[in-house]
Amino acid sequence: xxxxxxxxxxxxxxxxxxxxxxxxxxxxxxxxxxxxxxxxxxxxxxxxxxxxxxxxxxxxxxxxxxxxxxxxxxxxxxxxxxxxxxxxxxxxxxxxxxxxxxxxxxxxxxxxxxxxxxxxxxxxxxxxxxxxxxxxxxxxxxxxxxxxxxxxxxxxxxxxxxxxxxxxxxxxxxxxxxxxxxxxxxxxxxxxxxxxxxxxxxxxxxxxxxxxxx
Numbered sequence: 619x620x621x622x623x624x625x626x627x628x629x630x631x632x633x634x635x636x637x638x639x640x641x642x643x644x645x646x647x648x649x650x651x652x653x654x655x656x657x658x659x660x661x662x663x664x665x666x667x668x669x670x671x672x673x674x675x676x677x678x679x680x681x682x683x684x685x686x687x688x689x690x691x692x693x694x695x696x697x698x699x700x701x702x703x704x705x706x707x708x709x710x711x712x713x714x715x716x717x718x719x720x721x722x723x724x725x726x727x728x729x730x731x732x733x734x735x736x737x738x739x740x741x742x743x744x745x746x747x748x749x750x751x752x753x754x755x756x757x758x759x760x761x762x763x764x765x766x767x768x769x770x771x772x773x774x775x776x777x778x779x780x781x782x783x784x785x786x787x788x789x790x791x792x793x794x795x796x797x798x799x800x801x802x803x804x805x806x807x808x809x810x811x812x813x814x815x816x817x818x819x820x821x822x823x824x825x826x827x828x829x830x831x832x
Contacts, residue, residue, distance in 0.1 A: 683740050684796070690733040691793050694750070697726045698786035701757065705779035709766050719775075720761035727754035746788050753781060 681689075701722045709719040730750035737744045757778060760771050 683736055684800075687733065687736050687740060687742070688793065688796065690729055690736060691789050691796075694726060694729050694733070694747075694789050695786055695793070697722050697729065698750075698782050698789065701726060702779050702782040702786060705757070705775045705782060708772055708775050709761050715763040715766035717761065720758045723754040723757035723761070727751050727758075730754070743792070746785065746792070750785050753785075 701719065704716070704718040704722065710716060711718070727750065730747040733747045734744045734751075737747065760774060765771050
């Protein structure tokens with residue numbers, strides 16, 4: 619027996635089409651609603667994400683050659699003063715050998731060697747620092763408990779106390795001279811720094827040559 623067809627075969631089709639249209643209409647309404655919400659939405663100050671400001675790490679300015687040189691010379695004067703005193707006392711404290719002479723001579727040698735290049739960059743005298751650096755090892759060598767107690771070097775200690783005094787006075791006079799120049803020409807140091815920077819720049823541009831063609 620053949621299947622029984624509906625009285626009107628188009629009725630089910632009309633129902634399906636109607637239901638589809640209703641779903642499409644509802645979806646369109648939902649989309650319009652979301653769009654309206656987005657258009658009316660604005661970020662407030664509190665809703666905006668907080669972005670930390672970018673801080674540029676600028677390098678600190680270095681100490682000038684002049685101030686570095688004064689720093690080195692001040693330390694040398696202090697160390698040479700201590701050496702002068704301890705050598706005059708035979709490298710002893712209350713008659714007992716100490717390591718003060720050797721310790722301070724090592725410090726003097728270290729500061730003197732460091733100062734040579736600084737003074738050279740400024741076109742300053744370097745021979746005094748070379749002399750101190752060459753002299754200091756002698757004091758280190760004779761400052762041992764055995765040599766101090768032997769009495770053999772008593773005269774040497776007194777003599778070298780005078781040498782330390784001579785170096786100290788020389789460095790002190792150089793400090794006074796440098797400070798006097800600053801008083802007589804306040805802008806000269808800045809000018810020397812600028813010229814020095816220019817020369818270093820030209821050296822790098824010419825591949826590190828030690829002179830500049832005119």
